[in-house]
Amino acid sequence: MAEVKLLGTWGSPFSLRVEMALKLKGIEYEYVEEDLSNKSSLLLESNPVHKKIPVLLHNGKPIAESLVILEYIDETWQNGPSILPKNPYDRAMARFWAKFLDDTLAEAFRKTFASAGDEQVKAKEQVQELLKFLDNELKGKKFFGGESIGFVDIAGNALAYWMEIFAELAGIEFIATDKLPHLCAWMEVYLNSSFVKEHLPDREKLVDSFRARFQKTG
Amino acid sequence: MAEVKLLGTWGSPFSLRVEMALKLKGIEYEYVEEDLSNKSSLLLESNPVHKKIPVLLHNGKPIAESLVILEYIDETWQNGPSILPKNPYDRAMARFWAKFLDDTLAEAFRKTFASAGDEQVKAKEQVQELLKFLDNELKGKKFFGGESIGFVDIAGNALAYWMEIFAELAGIEFIATDKLPHLCAWMEVYLNSSFVKEHLPDREKLVDSFRARFQKTG
Structure with a gap:
């Protein structure tokens, strides 16, 4: 092995x-x-x-x-670039935001997809509010951890890439981008950095697989 | 401050x-x-x-x-006893089980309380199955981390103390204790260790507060 x-x-x-x-x-x-x-x-x-x-x-x-x-x-593997920051407070913040992505934001997204009508409007507002926290966190920064890609960026790859594809297929407009300038700038820089770009799965292949899943589950 | x-x-x-x-x-x-x-x-x-x-x-x-x-x-505060183990693999296991307690097990408990009839029977079976994993993890060990109280034990204080009180008040028998000998031994040792004992909230006060909450929410 x-x-x-x-x-x-x-x-x-x-x-x-x-x-x-x-x-x-x-x-x-x-x-x-x-x-x-x-x-x-x-x-x-x-x-x-x-x-x-x-x-x-x-x-x-x-x-x-x-x-x-x-x-x-x-x-x-302590050689090579650090994934988490070195300072305990920054590490705590990184863990906090990664958990926020996986628990709080993911659940809010799920509710948006699982609801309709007024309930969906409310769920979308909730997502927007949560994204505003991330936007605020990115003020004055290139990546969540600062100048280089780290823990929260990597944890955020679903938000940066998958969610937009998923939302498009589901016909849901998620993100009022004009109200989230720092988050949008992060997505742009993140998705276009050569390191990230070369590892993302093919968009068309992903769309096809989502579509197949939508058809299966309705 | x-x-x-x-x-x-x-x-x-x-x-x-x-x-x-x-x-x-x-x-x-x-x-x-x-x-x-x-x-x-x-x-x-x-x-x-x-x-x-x-x-x-x-x-x-x-x-x-x-x-x-x-x-x-x-x-x-790196002086004093370590909360997490030192070895990266043991640290990963500690994080895995703490997450399991907060996400997987907590959600299974929630389902048990939120359901009735056949659905509750199924939910209780699920809890039992999950607790079996913890029981297995404790085989040959005094605490989750070994000989002294650490991350998973502290994360597990709700399981060791709160859940039993909550279950008693809700009239739900959660734990087939005869099938979970290591978990029960851990609870016993943990709750009776002088360090834990002196910090647990008063049982009667907790029962009263749960009871008040039950009455409020039905």
């Missing part, structure tokens, strides 16, 4: 988080594409609790949960 | 996490009891996103989210 192995799927922003962290650190790894409709026994044994990708295997020992994996990578 | 200030409420397991971490490290702090029906402007300014306790203020700089605060305390 390769020293470092990643079980993932090509279209998952959570897999991509781990891939980005590994690439950022310059770590060689073997990537294993999982078929989520027929999960490998390695995946099921490695993450018996959630049975989900991504899973990182390091010398055969499995780690699950993408944010947990990012911290593990940063602590294990 | 005191160097370290904690905004909390007496009956919250999340406040208690932070208090325990501060006490474990021997850090002096000022505790400020928040009235959640009339939140202080300090709380609202310190945690504008969630407007929730606990918030730790260190030299006036606020940190929210109890697990984020625990990591901050561990990184800032």
Whole structure:
């Protein structure tokens, strides 16, 4: 077995988080594409609790949960650029915003998709309010962590890339971009940075896969 | 302002996490009891996103989210016992299980309380299955981190103390204790360790407050 192995799927922003962290650190790894409709026994044994990708295997020992994996990578391979900031307060802020993306914002997005009419209007307002916090956080900064890509940026790749595609397909206009200048600037810079660009999954392929899922689930 | 200030409420397991971490490290702090029906402007300014306790203020700089605060305390005051383990893999496991408690298990508990009949039976089975993972994790160990109280134990104080009270009041028998010997042994040792015992809120006071809440919400 390769020293470092990643079980993932090509279209998952959570897999991509781990891939980005590994690439950022310059770590060689073997990537294993999982078929989520027929999960490998390695995946099921490695993450018996959630049975989900991504899973990182390091010398055969499995780690699950993408944010947990990012911290593990940063602590294990201390050479190369840091993923989390060095200062404890900045680290706390990075963890706070990453959790905000995964819990608070993701739940608000989910509600927007799962509702209609007045309820959807309210859910969209909630998303807009939450995005305003991120916009505010990005004031005067290129990336969440400052001058280079770090923990919150990587955690935010679903927001930067996936959400807009998803919203377009669902016919929902999410983001009043004129009211979120710093967030929009971050998306622009992030998605166009050569490091990010070369790792994003193909837009058309992603659109097709979303479309297939929409048709299946209605 | 005191160097370290904690905004909390007496009956919250999340406040208690932070208090325990501060006490474990021997850090002096000022505790400020928040009235959640009339939140202080300090709380609202310190945690504008969630407007929730606990918030730790260190030299006036606020940190929210109890697990984020625990990591901050561990990184800032490196003297005293460690809250997280030292080894990156063990740290990843500690983060994984703390997240499991806050997300997966808490949601399964919530479903049990929010359902009835067959749905509740299913939800209780799900809780039991999840607790089995924790039981397995505790095999051959006194605490989650080994010989001394650490991150996952502190994160688990709601499970060890609050849940049983809550379940009793709601008339739900949660835990098939005979099938969870290691988890039950942990609860016993944890709740009876002098450090934990002296910081737990009074059981009767907690029961009264839960009862009042049940009556209010039905």
